[in-house]
Amino acid sequence: MNWYLLFYLMSVSEKLSGVFSVSAIMSSLGVIAFLITWICSMVDAYDDEDKEKLKPLLMWAKRLVLMTFTFGVLYALIPKKADYLLIIGGGAVGQYVSNSEEIKGLPDDVVKYLKSELHKAQEENKEEE
Numbered sequence: 001m002n003w004y005l006l007f008y009l010m011s012v013s014e015k016l017s018g019v020f021s022v023s024a025i026m027s028s029l030g031v032i033a034f035l036i037t038w039i040c041s042m043v044d045a046y047d048d049e050d051k052e053k054l055k056p057l058l059m060w061a062k063r064l065v066l067m068t069f070t071f072g073v074l075y076a077l078i079p080k081k082a083d084y085l086l087i088i089g090g091g092a093v094g095q096y097v098s099n100s101e102e103i104k105g106l107p108d109d110v111v112k113y114l115k116s117e118l119h120k121a122q123e124e125n126k127e128e129e
Contacts, residue, residue, distance in 0.1 A: 010084045017078045024071035027064050034061040086125070 034057065041054060079087070 006084075006088070010081055013078050013084070014081060017075055017080070020071045020075035020078065024068055024075055027068040027071060030064040031061065031068055034064060082125075086122075 038054065038057065038061070041057075
């Protein structure tokens with residue numbers, strides 16, 4: 001993969017993540033406003049004519065719920081810059097370790113120790129976030 005493209009995607013993903021989070025919040029507020037309006041109208045409307053007036057409102061509510069879910073999932077799926085760097089760094093280290101003749105000459109105990117230290121560092125990184 002081209003490094004320029006990778007760094008471009010890293011910078012764009014931060015902005016997209018912000019757009020998706022704001023969109024999810026705004027559509028959530030729309031759902032809350034719909035629920036308040038629907039509850040208030042149900043208190044006053046008991047005949048069929050008034051309930052027919054609520055059908056467009058229900059249609060928009062379904063759309064808002066779908067938008068909230070979609071933007072929330074998109075926000076969760078876009079990695080942060082730290083995740084990108086961890087993926088790139090971990091991949092480079094893994095590739096080096098698997099192809100290096102120097103590492104293959106190390107005793108198994110040293111390799112196991114290094115792996116356990118890497119796992120501890122990953123867990124500490126997860127706890128900090």
